[in-house]
Structure formats: structure tokens, C-alpha cells
Amino acid sequence: QVQLVESGGGLVQAGGSLRLSCAASGRTFSINTMGWFRQAPGKEREFVSAISYSGRSTDYEDSVKGRFTISRDNAKNTVYLHMNSLKPEDTAVYYCAASKTHWALQIEYDYWGQGTQVTVSS
Helix, strand or coil, X not given: CEEEEEECCEEEECCCCEEEEEEEEECHHHCCCEEEXXXXXXXXXXXXXXXXXXXXXXXXXXXXXCCEEEEEEHHHCEEEEEEXXXXXXXXXXXXXXECCCCCCXXXXXXXXXXXXXXXXXX
16 A cells, blocks of 8 residues: 655746655555656646656656756655746646556556645736
């Protein structure tokens, strides 16, 4: 069993920055790929970013490329999402996810956090 807890969300003006954190606990040795998803009001959950266990491979949704950076610290069992140049359309609940699967272009996630709200005002 793995538990994921997100933190770092909040209210920020357009153009601002936030850093989200996701701390994993439990059977963390089972985790390989980790990722971030988001869900805006009235919309489906969508992929934002993913990172391999080593951190050497990353992937980003097109709309966040060049603005968001995913990273991880395996010694702390934590994954981060650094968000810069935030836009109102980034407003969503952001969810951390973890997968037992090794790095791949398409991956299913086994564990999910409960989310942290990010609101970007204009």
C-alpha cells in the first residue's frame, strides 16, 4: 500500500509561480514512475507531467512545456512540480500519482493523492 499527499497549492496571480510537493509513504519501494495530473472544474482529469524513477526521463503536456518542471528526490520519497508563468487556465486540482510500472510513453497509475487546489487569478 502507498499513500500520496500533495501540498503547495494556493492562490497566485497570472505570471506567478508555485511549487507543488507530493510525499509518498508506505510501500514506497514499489514505486517507479511518478506523475502529476490536474482536473479543472467540469472537466476530465488530464495528464500534466511524468518522471522516471531515476529522474532522467520526463514528459510534459504541451501546454505546460517550458513553464513546468517535474523533479523527484527518492531519498525523501517526494516528487515536485515547479510551476512558472502560471496562467488562469492552469487553475485546477492537481493530483500526484505513482505507478509500479517502469518508464513508458503510456502508463497506468496505481496510486493517487487526494489533490491540492491551484487557483490562478487574472
